[in-house]
Amino acid sequence: MSQVLTIDGKDLAFDSGDTLFDVAQAQGIYIPHLCHHPDYPPQGNCKLCTVDVDGQSKCACTTQAETGMSVQTDSTTLTEYRRALTELLFSEGNHHCPGCERSGNCQLQATAYAQGMTYSSFKLLNPQRQIDASHPSVLLDRDRCILCGLCVRASAQEGKHIFTIAGRGSDSTLAVNSDSGLLADTNLSAEDRATQVCPVGALMVKQQGFRIPIGQRIYDQGTIDDLGNRRPQYHSPKSKTARIAGDSDD
Amino acid sequence: MTESTTDSRSLTRVAIDPLTRVEGHGKVTLLLDENQVVQQARLHIVEFRGFERFIQGRPYWELPMVVQRLCGICPVSHHLAAGKAIDMLVGAEQLPPTAEKTRRLLHFAQVLQSHALHFFHLSSPDLLFGFSSKASERNIVGLLEKHPETALKGVKLRKFGQQLIETITGKRVHGSLVVPGGINKALKPAEINVYAKQMDEIIQWSTEALELAQGLYQADRKHADFGAIGSPTLSLCGNNGNFELYHGDLRVKDIDGTILLDHISNRDYLAHIEEEVKSWSYMKFPFLKRLGKDRGWYRVGPLARVLNCQQMDTPLAERARLELVNQCYPDQHQSVLLYHWARMIELLHCAESIQQVLKDSELTGGELVAPHGDRNPECYGIIEAPRGTLIHHYKVNDQDLVEEANLIVSTTSNNQAMNEAIRSVCRQYIDGHGVSEGLLNHIEVAVRAFDPCLSCATHALGKMPLSVEILSVAGHETQVLERTSQGEIQQRFYPC
Incomplete structure (x- = not known):
């Protein structure tokens, strides 16, 4: 029997074993993330998918959905958290985009x-x-x-x-x-x-x-x-073109 | 006057600081004797940028994108020079027609927009208002007020070039086109049509720009002597000696116009050019080995290119070239202001060439990348940037990482020439007269004729803060002449 939680004010059904990320993704709700891919077990490394669960900050990719949870995926505070986390990633490496x-x-x-x-x-x-x-x-x-x-x-x-x-x-x-x-x-x-x-x-x-x-x-x-989180697909160094279709997390 | 005097103890030192180079800083120092005669004049480049160092260890395909950040005015030249070098690296120097023509079109657009910027925005106010006119009106805003039609055409010419660059590379500044052995995108027929239908007007405006530059030069007989210097001239030329901006061999003409060196291929540049380091400048001093350090300094850029070639392959520019050449020879010294005239001949050549290329059916629809062949771990890319010959030289290891890089930018090649032009101006305007605001701008006018990046920063709409300090022999300030960021001139005296 399916269970129900609330994400951004909407009542959503989920199955046992689903994470908050799975539930949101199934409903087309995008939660920022960099370290998660649905094909692989979640690890919660980047913390960008942090959401508010009944007043507590939790990783959406590693938190199991539970009946009655009230989840908020977007707010001014969450955006500030995510921006700070992103800034930390930039400061920790050499990310010279130009x-x-x-x-x-x-x-x-x-x-x-x-x-x-x-x-x-x-x-x-x-x-x-x-x-x-x-x-x-x-x-x-x-x-x-x-x-x-x-x-x-x-x-x-x-x-x-x-x-x-x-x-x-x-x-x-x-x-x-x-x-x-x-x-x-x-x-x-x-x-x-x-x-x-x-x-x-x-x-x-x-x-x-x-x-x-x-x-x-x-x-x-x-x-x-x-x-969503997409990436180009390259074949080999000898191929003349790169495709940008292909792999997407969503 | 020499570059350095043997005894500086009894001389007064004057520093113009900052003059600003390629997104960096420079300064001019003068040593004056008690009769206010300049005994030494030097242009110092005092900032170290280090691109040659920090691209070491990076994969070679990053080169065109990284090194173009050297400059915000002519990034396309660095993008293409690095691109030509990595074509050679991967053994793909013979590009498919669509790739080569797209690159050439991009380069014509780049030279056109840069020359328009340099002449209209940065230099024409000096010529139209006078070197010693008020800084508050000697700028592009003043030009728009007093000569709105001229200024507007200059702005529109530059805009045209930049829009074409954006269409080809995706951005007006620091876009992307080059990949090893080719390009990543060709123009679409609809995009070509947008520009093709503007060309008659662009050529007309370019013709008017040339008439303006030539007329301003010829309007005052004193211009012929302003910053007049004589030296060999170096540039790329096509196989038949034709004018060439994108690809060719190096040619050097001597001071009297005779050919000194010819058909020097990219990979042989080091056999003919050596760089000297001087303790007072971060910019090296290249010279021709054959003539030695003292006589081997040379000029590059529009005047050198126009003088070096046998002919230009566009009719209007060729006619103008002949007129300029007749003006220059047999004199062995040429005014730096002739650079502006030559620059506008090139602007017209670019406009005519863009029209030709846009009509070429091979510009679209063909292969974009050449097959890669034998690898050349040491590779060279030489191109004519708006300000002169630009040399990129790399060594890449078998893991695809850059091990060494040597970049000789056009400003470097003109280093000694700029110093000589400053000395020439000093002889004409300072000796016996002392320091004044007019002096300050006369020196800038001479430097500005060579290098729009320097001009850009020093000009800055007439508001670049600048100061001339006169120091006593003991090093105390005796007089300071300052131009504030508001464009006001302030003078202060200090008792010795």
Whole structure:
């Protein structure tokens, strides 16, 4: 028997095991997020999907729906929280949109625009993490990684287990499971979901940058609130064109 | 006068600080003796920008997008120069016709809009109102009031160029077109038509702009001596010696117009050009190895290009070129103000060329990217930017990351020439007369003739804060002449 909770004033039915994110998504209610993808188990890493549940802040992607819950997904306070979280992500990495090939197709950039972020009020840490260009087809720029963990989960689901999050706290970094620690010594391919699922410009198929003209990029067409979390699909470094249809979380 | 004097102990130092370079700062220092004769004049570039360093370690396909941020006025030139270098890197220098023609069209639009900005917005107020006229009216706003028809056509010419850039690259400034071996988008026939039908008017306005520049130069006989300097001239030329902005080989003409070097390919530029570092400027001093440090400095830019080529392949510009060449030779020294005349010849050439390219059926519908061939880890892209020859040189490792970069921008090539022009102005206007507001602007007029980025910042609608300080030998201020951000001139004296 279906159960009922309230999201943004609407009574919504749900099934046992559904998360708040699942219930909202089924009803077409967009909740900002970067680390969640419906194909993978939720982890609550980015906290952008924080919603108000009976006066408490909770992650929509990891909170199980319960009968009688009253959930608010959007408010001035929640927007301020999300903007601050987005600013923290920008300050923690090197997200220089003007020179980044993911600009216009980047979920972090689109989220920043949607949250009304115009600058980061936090000190920029300007990290200098190791860039891994050893793989013939894939580039890993750790300074752009937001530690969402999507590539870790996607690679595990593909049975390759190539990525992991190493270190703790501010020393956390995306590590590669190979003897050398380099992508060249893994069986990763450009077509793997682990490569393609990156929401930012951290894991990129080589030699594909800027092939999608300005005006035809995903978030040239609308905001992330309207279009959802989408990403371009690249095939191999030798392909002449990139497609922007394809994978969407929504 | 020399660039440096052997004994500066008894001289008075005058500093014009800031003069501003490419989105950065510069200053001019003069050393005056007790008779108010300038013994030393230097243009110092005092800001370090470091693009060559921070693109190291980045993937090569980022280059056209990152290095174009060097400049807000001519980013297209950096975008295309880096693009040409990475074409060479991936072994795809022979682009499909649609890709090459789109890139050339973009470059013509860029040079047209930059030249219009430089002449109408930044330099024509000096020529129309006089070098020593009030700063409050010697600007584009004053121009709109006193010469509205002229100013408006200048604004519209620039707008046309910028709109065409936006249509091709997606943005008026810092857009995207280049990918290794080609482009990411071709124009649609409907987009081409929008611009094609404006071309008769654009060519007419460009013709009028040329008449204005030529007329203003010829209206005052003193202009022929203003900042007059003589040096070899360097530019790209086509294989047949034709005028070329996008791709060709380097040619150098000597001071008397004879060809000194010719058919120098991109990859051989280092065999002929060396850069000297001086302790008082962050900008290097390039020179031709064959002539040595003292005589090997050279000029680039509109005047150098127009003088170097055999002919221009558009009829109206070619006719104008012949007239200018006759004006320049056999004299071995040319006024810096001739740059404006040459600049407007190029503006007209760009307008005529845009009309030709827009009629070309290959501009749309063909392949956008050439097949990649043998890789060249050391790659070069040389282009004629609005202000002169622009050299991009990269080394890329086998993991696709940039290891080394060397960029010789046109302002750098003109470094010594700008210093020489300042000295020439000092000899004419300062020696024996002392420092005045007129001096301040005369120096700026000379620098402005070379470099619109510098002009932009120093001009700033006549409101760029600027100060000339006269120091005693002991280093104490004796006199300060300041232009405030409101455009007012204030003078203060201090007892020694």
